[in-house]
Amino acid sequence: MAIVPMAKREKRITIYDLAKSLNIAPSSVSKALNNSHAISSKIKKMVEDKAKELNYVHNTNAANLRRGFTRIIGVIVPKINESFFANIIAGIEKVCVQHQHSLIICQTEESLEKEVNAVQTLIRQNVDCILISLSLETQSTAHLEEIKNNHIHFIQFDRISPAIDSYTVVNDNEAASYQAVAHLAKQGYQNIAYFGGPAHLNLYQERKQGYKNALKDFGLTFYEDFVKDEIISTASGKQEALHLLQTNVKPDAFLCTSDYVSLGVLEALQQLNLSSPKDVGIIGFANEMFTQLVQPSLSSVNQFSYEMGEQIAELYFSEVMKQKEHEEIKTIKVKTEIVQRASSSR
């Protein structure tokens, strides 16, 4: 019985094949395909045509290995499917495509362990740059040092650690928070509570600071009990609001660092038969889609997440990429805007 030969998997077309069939040198083919100026437009044309004819596909991998860089950017976020981060990724992607770069995306699900793994993976993939927003768990930065040690550029955004030197792109959180409180104060609210996230994150410290500063500037009383640092979900927002609203000295407004928390506060009000904005003012952060759809509509700080994504990527292409090591690093502040809706308008 005859042995049936394996279907031979046709070999990939390489620049050598093109070179051979055109009787020129492989390096010339390479130059032609890379649009080098050191090649005649005649050869360029020949090569392009032949490449099309033979269905040549450039092997990015081989080129990467040879060149030492990849035109790939790694992005690490806590959750891909949180609209704030999804928007940022979309913005980054848009700009990266313009610059012919690809994007590898990792999510940490708020776990330091996964964040460390993600960094590892991206380093091994030889990405040119890592764009990262830290997980809630992250307090150490050894893994970020690894990025530097491997001479990979990196930019922190939104949830950053000041413990490590890097380019950063953030909102002006202190100012945003200040403005939110100022807004509440102007609407006549006097006892303003702050529901923020874990204080080890810069971001929340700044928001708290802006809150405190505004209280002082507007002559409002600061109540230690009104300041909560671990409120980041609808459930915890509701629970804590229920608690505070049944004490002696109660808040008449809430500054929440997340719209989801605002939602929880709103639920608490409904349960207590209080109404917003009449009894209690609410303002959140992120300007999620749903804030304009609930009753009453929720005021929020628009963080311009999509634009933040664009700016992160643009920062990379305009400066970081070109930069020699040990140059001056830079922080970009992305504008914010108070979106006043029903929940804080009285």
Place this chain on the structure above:
Amino acid sequence: MAIVPMAKREKRITIYDLAKSLNIAPSSVSKALNNSHAISSKIKKMVEDKAKELNYVHNTNAANLRRGFTRIIGVIVPKINESFFANIIAGIEKVCVQHQHSLIICQTEESLEKEVNAVQTLIRQNVDCILISLSLETQSTAHLEEIKNNHIHFIQFDRISPAIDSYTVVNDNEAASYQAVAHLAKQGYQNIAYFGGPAHLNLYQERKQGYKNALKDFGLTFYEDFVKDEIISTASGKQEALHLLQTNVKPDAFLCTSDYVSLGVLEALQQLNLSSPKDVGIIGFANEMFTQLVQPSLSSVNQFSYEMGEQIAELYFSEVMKQKEHEEIKTIKVKTEIVQRASSSR
């Protein structure tokens, strides 16, 4: 004046460095690092320790080039920041991490041109598999053929083209739509309109078919004018609803293939001083977060997007990856569920 030498950029540590410093062969190092069985655990240990000591970083690029595959999966979606797709991506990512694979993400922004480019890019990157949901514009499939020609696995999901053979992961759109109409009928609605997307997409054809079948089975009248195929935004939903609700024979319910369209219908009702569910029933698709927050809350078909993402990836790892070419392909249907809320409960 002396010439200052450039800071020499220390060279990357390779398996050769490890081999040299341990007095063994590079191939042994490779085997050790890859957990080959053809190596003693003694050497394995030595190598691992030395790798740690010298901060060795595996160069995935070089390995990819040599091996011919990359453990990278490419994902192409219309929009990263649409929650349906964001959830799918998140689900895919979760499973890929478990299998030590990375994800390159591209968005087409509903443009065929960008879709073609994305496919190109991913092919050049030597991804092992492409997971794709088509743009609204996509009617040709030449670029998908290219994927096959380059022997790259691929799976279509949600917005698929039947014009090309491939694994697919979709909802049972016809059944979902049928159940939605059945639900409306049971609630006593009789004149049910259908607001769908472009009919060249399979997905919408199926939903329309399910709608038609249900009308028939429940003895409801089919009005040609109640069927619209290009309604995919809140604005167009509102506009078309305003139109239909001011004709002689008006619908008393709307099946919308998107929650955003449902929202538009709701706006139209408010403008016409009609109320839902009393006057008009509404049900949408996707079970977006906001559907439970608006007044009245909106019924919707839950498509289990995150789970769909997981299943797509699992399909790849459990079958597609292992498959020889020209084997039987397969379609996975992801369950759906009618989420009944106020807008269709009377």
Place this chain on the structure above:
DNA sequence: CTGTTAGCGCCTTCAG
């Protein structure tokens, strides 16, 4: 402007 040469770092034969 074109061609030659020499690796990038790794993995996979195949010998021993």
Place this chain on the structure above:
DNA sequence: CTGAAGGCGCTAACAG
């Protein structure tokens, strides 16, 4: 189980 050799496909450096 270990080692030697070769090449994945490309580009950069240099020579002509």
